[in-house]
Amino acid sequence: MATIREAREALKLYFGYEQFRPMQEQIIEGVLQGKDVVVLMPTGGGKSVCYQVPAVVMPGICVVISPLIALMKDQVEALLVNGIPAAYLNSSQNSDEQYQIEKQCLEGKLKLLYVSPEKLLSSGFMSFISRINISLFAVDEAHCISSWGHDFRPEYTQLKALKQQFPSIPVIALTATADRLTQKDIQEQLHMRDPQVYVASFDRPNINLTVKPGKDRFNKITDFLARRQRQPGIIYCLSRKATESLADKLKRSGYSATYYHAGMPANQRAKAQEDFLNDDVLIVCATVAFGMGIDKSNVRWVIHYNMPKNIEGYYQEIGRAGRDGATSDALLFYSYADVMSMRSMLQENHNEAQSELQLVKLERMQQFAEAAACRRRILLQYFGETMQKDCGNCDICRNPPTRFDGTLIAQKALSAIARTQERVNMGLLVDVLRGARNAQVLQSGYDKVKTYGAGRDVSTLDWNRYLHQMLNEGLIEMAYDQGYTLKLTEQSKQVLFESRKVQLVKFEEVRQEEPTVRAR
Ligand code: ADP
Ligand code: ZN
Numbered sequence: 001m002a003t004i005r006e007a008r009e010a011l012k013l014y015f016g017y018e019q020f021r022p023m024q025e026q027i028i029e030g031v032l033q034g035k036d037v038v039v040l041m042p043t044g045g046g047k048s049v050c051y052q053v054p055a056v057v058m059p060g061i062c063v064v065i066s067p068l069i070a071l072m073k074d075q076v077e078a079l080l081v082n083g084i085p086a087a088y089l090n091s092s093q094n095s096d097e098q099y100q101i102e103k104q105c106l107e108g109k110l111k112l113l114y115v116s117p118e119k120l121l122s123s124g125f126m127s128f129i130s131r132i133n134i135s136l137f138a139v140d141e142a143h144c145i146s147s148w149g150h151d152f153r154p155e156y157t158q159l160k161a162l163k164q165q166f167p168s169i170p171v172i173a174l175t176a177t178a179d180r181l182t183q184k185d186i187q188e189q190l191h192m193r194d195p196q197v198y199v200a201s202f203d204r205p206n207i208n209l210t211v212k213p214g215k216d217r218f219n220k221i222t223d224f225l226a227r228r229q230r231q232p233g234i235i236y237c238l239s240r241k242a243t244e245s246l247a248d249k250l251k252r253s254g255y256s257a258t259y260y261h262a263g264m265p266a267n268q269r270a271k272a273q274e275d276f277l278n279d280d281v282l283i284v285c286a287t288v289a290f291g292m293g294i295d296k297s298n299v300r301w302v303i304h305y306n307m308p309k310n311i312e313g314y315y316q317e318i319g320r321a322g323r324d325g326a327t328s329d330a331l332l333f334y335s336y337a338d339v340m341s342m343r344s345m346l347q348e349n350h351n352e353a354q355s356e357l358q359l360v361k362l363e364r365m366q367q368f369a370e371a372a373a374c375r376r377r378i379l380l381q382y383f384g385e386t387m388q389k390d391c392g393n394c395d396i397c398r399n400p401p402t403r404f405d406g407t408l409i410a411q412k413a414l415s416a417i418a419r420t421q422e423r424v425n426m427g428l429l430v431d432v433l434r435g436a437r438n439a440q441v442l443q444s445g446y447d448k449v450k451t452y453g454a455g456r457d458v459s460t461l462d463w464n465r466y467l468h469q470m471l472n473e474g475l476i477e478m479a480y481d482q483g484y485t486l487k488l489t490e491q492s493k494q495v496l497f498e499s500r501k502v503q504l505v506k507f508e509e510v511r512q513e514e515p516t517v518r519a520r
Contacts, residue, residue: 001032001033002032002054002057002058002059003032004025004028004029004032006057007020007028007032007053007054007057008020010053010056010057011049011053014053014056014082014083014084015049015052015053015082016082017049020049021045021046023039023041023045023198023200024046024049024050024053026198027039027050027172027196027198028049028050028053028054030196031050031051031054031136031170031172032054032057032058034168034170035170035194035195035196036170036171036172036190036192036193036194036195036196037050037170037171037172037173037195037196037197037198038142038172038173038174038183038186038187038192038195038196038197038198039172039173039174039175039198039200040174040175040176040178040183040197040198040199040200040202040383041174041176041198041199041200042176042200042202042204042319043176043316043319043320044319044323045176045200047140047174047176048075050172050174051064051136051138051172051174052079052084052112054135054136054172055084055111055112055135055136055138056084056111058135058136059133059135060108060132060133060134060135060136061105061108061110061111061112061113061132061133061134061135062111062112062113062134062135062136062137062138063112063113063115063129063134063136063137063138064112064113064114064115064137064138064140065114065115065116065117065120065137065138065139065140065156065159066114066115066116066140066141067116067117067140067141067144067153067156068141068292069090069091069092069116071292072088072090072114072116073088075088075114076088076112076114079111079112084111084112085104085109085110085111085112086110086111086112086113086114087101087104087105087110087112087113087114088101088113088114088115088116089101089102089113089114089115089116089119090114090115090116090118090119091116091118091119101113102128105128105132106131106132108132108133117144117153117155117156117158117159118155120155120158120159121155121158126161126165130165130166134166134169135169136169136170136171136172137162137166137169137170137171137172138171138172138173138174139159139171139172139173139174139190140174140175141174141175142173142174142175142178142186142190143175143177143178143182143186143312144156145157145159145185145186145189145190146178146181146182146185146186146189147185147353147354147357148179148181148182148185148357148480148481149177149178149179149182149185149312150177150309150310150312150313150358150361151177151312152354157189159189159190160189160190160191162190162191163190163191163192163193164191171190171192173186173187173190173192173195176316176319177312177315177316178312178383179311179312179382179383179384180383180384180477181479181480181481183197183199183384185481199383199384199385201380201385202315202379202380202383202385203376203380203385203387204318204319204322205376205391205393206322206325206326206327206328207318207319207321207322207328207329207330208327208328208329208330208393208394209318209330209332209375209376209379209391209393209394209395210329210330210331210332210394210395211331211332211333211334211368211369211375211395212331212332212333212334212395213333213334213335214306214333214334214335214337214338215335217305217333218246218249220333221235221250221303221305222253224301224303224329224331225255225283228300228301228329230282231282231300231301232276232279232282232283232296232298232299232300233282233283233284233299233300233301233302233303233321234283234284234286234290234291234299234301234302234303234317234320234321235283235284235285235286235302235303235304235305236286236287236288236290236302236303236304236305236306236308236317237285237286237287237305237306238287238305238306238338238342239287240261240262240263240287242285242305242306243259243260243261243285243286243287244259244261244285246259246285246305247259247283247284247285250283250285255282255283256281256282256283257281257282257283257284257285258272258275258276258281258283258284258285259272259284259285259286260272260273260284260285260286260287260289260290261286261287261289261290262287262289272284273290273294276294276296277294277296285305288308288313288317291316291317291320294320295323296320296323297323297324298323298324298326299320299321299322299323299328300321300322300326300328300329301321301328301329301330301331302317302318302320302321302328302329302330302331303330303331303332303333304317304318304330304331304332304333305333306333306338306342307332307333307334307335307338307339307342307365307366307369308365309342309346309358309361309362309365310358310361310362310364310365311361311364311365311368311379311382312361314332314365314368314379315379315382315383318330332369334366334369334370339362339366342362343359343362346358346359346362347359356484357480360478360480360484363468364382364468364471367468367471367472368382368472371396371468371469371472372396372401372403372469372505373390373396373469373472373473373505374387374390374391374394374396374397375391375394375395375396376390376391376393376394377390377391377472377473378472378473381472381473381474386474386491401505402505403503403504403505404503404504404505404506405501405502405503406466406502406503406504407495407500407501407502409455409458409466409502409504410466410470410475410495410502410504411495411496412433412451412454412455413429413433413455413463413466413467413470413476414475414476414488414492414495414496415450415451415454415496416429416432416433416449416451416452416454416455417429417476417486417487417488417492418488418496419449419450419451420432420444420446420449422485422486422487422488423485424446424485424486425483425484425485425486426464426467426478426484426486428440428441428446429467429486430455430460430463430464430467431446432446432449432451432452433451433453433454433455433456433458433463434453434455434456434458434460434463435447435452435453435454435456462506466504467486469504469505470502473491474489474491475489475491475492475495475502476488476489476492477489
């Protein structure tokens with residue numbers, strides 16, 4: 001069995017790094033011991049090393065499942081440059097090319113083989129890989145396997161078969177974006193055996209977070225840019241057309257700007273990307289198609305011209321700023337009209353369950369934008385990480401709203417959740433709290449529980465706001481996989497039984513206009 005010492009030597013020899021980052025070492029030790037491992041690490045955290053180094057020191061081939069053909073090629077080229085024999089198999093290759101690579105695999109000449117999920121599905125592939133000596137399966141972008149994630153890819157469900165066909169080969173699943181439920185689902189879908197789970201901190205403290213009302217966006221953008229001259233950044237827009245018209249408007253105002261979206265010819269896209277990478281153009285107005293696999297460390301700011309569809313997407317997109325660790329800014333424009341248009345787009349989805357999930361995720365995003373609590377706390381809580389104190393560098397921390405003691409309100413809500421056995425979703429909970437006499441309440445007998453009607457004095461809208469504040473702070477959780485029912489957490493127990501206080505913000509207090517601009 002390969003040892004961690006050999007792994008350290010390989011890291012130095014092939015990758016030129018002196019030491020592992022703290023979590024990499026533990027992860028690699030687990031892999032070398034044949035354990036199944038789940039890795040949650042933000043982009044740039046160093047996930048690739050976690051399977052590439054084991055691949056080098058273990059006997060056999062590491063099969064990497066990766067959804068993006070363009071990235072696959074880059075990864076393989078980078079490995080080859082480092083002297084590690086690697087190749088990829090995907091639908092872009094002709095059968096002769098594929099044959100050559102299969103031959104190398106059978107002869108044991110490769111250390112890593114990248115395959116696309118479609119390739120896994122293709123006939124004969126499973127029997128082909130059963131003839132090669134496999135050391136490890138690495139599932140990259142593992143959140144794609146979960147229908148609770150924000151980027152479900154049906155081809156990925158095929159990966160369920162890996163453990164069935166190769167029960168003794170360890171699996172490492174890696175992702176930079178998975179909320180708590182998705183994390184759990186990844187393990188189940190892959191049939192992992194007692195996996196070791198590593199969650200790196202998702203905090204990017206050098207990125208300042210700000211949300212502003214969407215009114216008068218263009219002027220707000222030029223104000224923002226005036227304080228960031230010659231600093232590269234990205235403006236994410238919802239539509240392809242918007243990227244073009246915004247870039248045009250910026251250019252006419254004298255800015256160095258271009259646009260990028262998936263509808264452009266490949267050469268134009270490559271040019272936009274290259275110009276941005278080389279600092280030949282400073283601003284890219286782009287759809288979410290831009291940024292994946294782009295390694296530009298000095299992106300100083302990211303603006304969301306429109307609100308993203310979910311927190312996972314938002315987090316990934318702002319994460320493109322400040323990779324070098326220097327202070328950077330994320331500015332999100334929020335308008336209710338945007339939410340409405342996105343909502344109707346999502347409702348067109350023909351898969352009803354997916355559409356409902358996406359709507360709930362949109363609602364969480366909206367609540368983040370409207371939130372009155374430290375934005376970083378909300379973001380990290382979403383990924384299952386609790387912050388000890390507020391961040392100090394988001395707009396809310398810089399300009400905090402007044403709070404009131406909402407302990408009693410929180411206790412009423414939590415107690416109603418407990419007394420309805422954690423079986424109600426938000427709408428029904430509010431009905432119970434407000435003492436509504438509708439069929440669902442009466443049929444379930446919820447009019448008999450002790451907290452029925454205990455929250456009559458609070459309007460339905462306010463209850464929704466308060467419950468979302470509680471969700472944002474981790475005082476309750478929403479189970480997407482159980483009819484969106486609300487669940488108690490460790491923190492809710494502190495409120496119910498350990499006299500923990502809860503501070504809430506009245507909606508009137510939730511700032512609708514922007515905070516004062518701070519000198520930088
Ligand atoms: P991820 O896949 O998590 O986005 P990568 O694997 O691409 O991250 O790594 C991000 C960057 O960090 C890369 O430039 C990589 O070479 C570098 N890196 C990874 N591990 C180490 C290490 N132990 N020491 C120094 N740099 C590292
Ligand atoms: Zn904050």
